[in-house]
Amino acid sequence: MEAVGILAGSIAHDFNNVLMTIIGNTELIKLDAQDLGAPDDLWVSLGHIEIASRRARALIGQLLTFARQQPGRARRLNLHHAINEELELIRVSTPASVAIDYHTDVENAATDIDPTAFFQIVMNLCHNAVEAIGDKGGQITLHLSRIERGQAGGLDKLPKNALGTIRLLVRDNGPGIPADIQQRVFEPFFSTKPIGKGTGLGLAIVKNMVSDCGGRVKLDSRLGQGSCFTLLFPQLPVLEDKAEKNSRPPQGSERILLIDDEDTLFYTIRRMMARLGYQVEAFTSPALALLAFEKSPQNYDVVVTDMMMLEINGAELIEKMRQIRPDLRAMIVSSYITDNAMLDGIEDVLKVRKPVNMTGLAHALRATIQGGEA
Ligand SMILES: Nc1ncnc2c1ncn2[C@@H]1O[C@H](COP(=O)(O)OP(=O)(O)OP(=O)(O)O)[C@@H](O)[C@H]1O
Ligand SMILES: [Mg+2]
Secondary structure (H helix, E strand, C coil), X not given: CHHHHXXXXXXXHHHHHHHHHXXXXXXXXXXXXXXXXXXXXXXXHHHHHHHHHHHHHXXXXXXXXXXXXXXXXXXXXXXHHHHHHHHHHHHHCCCCXXXXXXXXXXXXXXXXXXXXXXXXXXXXXXXXXXXXXXXCCEEEEEEEEEEECCCCCCCCCCCCCCCEEEEEEEEECCCCCCHHHHCCCCCCCCCCCCCCCCCCCHHHHHHXXXXXXXXXXXXXXCCCCCEEEEEEEEEECCCCCHHHHCCCCCCCCCEEEEECXXXXXXXXXXXXXXXXXXXXXXXXXXXXXXXXXXXXXXXXXXXXXXXXXXXXXXXXXXXXXXXXXXXXXXXXXXXXXCCHHHHCCCCCEEEEECCCCXXXXXXXXHHHHHCCCC
């Protein structure tokens, strides 16, 4: 596992940049497709790209979390909303012969979890079920319910503020799992797939992610009778969630000075910002950006910069600009914000981790400009 982590860590930086280009441009094409009234096939293809990039993003995130190179970003998440949103994507990439049903009797099913981790959990379980079901076709059923504190089947250990246990069942009518390997399926690298087909990390990741947020996973399966994975999470009070309530990302019209030394990303982020209504002046060279800023520091409301750049790093750049204009709002968008040491001494900078989507970028920009939390 450690080797995987080191490997993941060393490629994560480039990988996240690549992903940000894919995710950002997919979102931009979706907006264009909406404006232009694109044909159904195009939407399906876009859905495939979106789900593939979300999987890739979740996978690299999980590998880093596994290796403890990057903590998960837990927040209060309504699992019901998350599942609905995710199934829309999963259905696109599932063969028509597999039906996916979802029922719930709790709409307020909130727990503290990294949304990317939750995405990965549901994705891995559905993916396994689809593979187990095979070409014949079959049925996957998800059921979300709650169990009162103290009632049988719930979590024994619950945080003080928990309202009870949320239970998610993921059931399939595939071939089932033989009793002798049921204990092993959660082990890292355990797979019954041919070499080169499966990593065997799917369920290990599920188990890790679920226990990271104080939950538990159970498996019930009999040969010939399908499999049922039971996930338990502490049910926590629903918080007002700005991001979840407004589905439209917040817009703005401020003037942004953008610096990213990678060509494709520079183009992508600039277009994302322009789509959100901002006026953007963008540079791939931090030195040229600094010259422009020195010439007319009042021309910009906020600077948004990459961290790792050859000439000057993002933190130094912000520092230099603030020597001229101490009140300058600043945000760093970087694929590897674990090392806060580099940011020592500079305050009041919002850090955003790549890859970030349009909604994430939109909220981060508002928070940077208005001051406060993203
Ligand atoms: N729903 C299921 N039905 C039958 N067998 C399953 C199911 N889910 C998991 N398994 C068994 O558990 C094993 C481990 O699953 P896991 O998701 O950890 O890895 P994998 O699916 O083999 O590889 P990867 O997830 O990388 O594609 C699988 O190889 C399979 O034998
Ligand atoms: Mg799997």
